Amino acid sequence: MSQEKHNVDQTKAICFAKNVNHIAITVEDINHTIKFYSEIFGSDLVETHVIEDQEVYAAVIEIGDCKLEFIQPIDSNSSIAKFIDKKGFGLHHLCLEVSNLGNVLTKLDLKGINLIDKQPREGLVGDIAFIHPKSMGGVLMELVDSDSIRRN
Structure with a gap:
């Protein structure tokens, strides 16, 4: 299968x-998980939080320029716990930085x-919003607003 290169005008991207x-x-x-990633990859722990409205513990580590966010449910009835029950442990989401x-x-x-x-809402890294997987x-x-990102 050959792949076509698409030249995209970034100014027209939604x-x-x-x-x-x-x-x-x-x-x-x-x-x-934090200990494992630290021992295996030499990752640095950036921050940990309890996100009460989502009923999760969250930790962010850095491996080079890449950040990984680990999410553990606090309550077995939380949306994250239900996600895990349905899909198992692993990839939850990808976060992209956008303007405005x-x-x-x-x-x-x-x-x-x-x-x-x-509408944007406050999240762990800044003002965020989620797009449903059915569209992605x-x-x-x-998505996180690049002007609202809390840098560590």
Whole structure:
């Protein structure tokens, strides 16, 4: 199968992604996972949080320029716990940095993209919104407003 190269005018993109902010992974034991990644990959722990409204423990590590976010449910009835029951542990979402998230969400909605969040909300890394996996080839996509990112 040959692949065609597509030259894209980035100024016309609905949602031009500046960067991958992080990859989120659901885990059974966040402390074990942090220790494992540190021992195997020499990763640095950046931060840990309890995100009460999502009922999860979250930890962010860095491996080079890449950030991984580990997510462990606090409550067995949380949406993350239900996600794990359905799909198992592993990849949860990919987070991309965009400019002017509110405007991006309006454009995506007008284009018929299935949005979980139609307005930005506060998240672990900054102002965020999620796009439903049905619109993204089965991948849950998080967008973070690049101007709101909390840098460590």
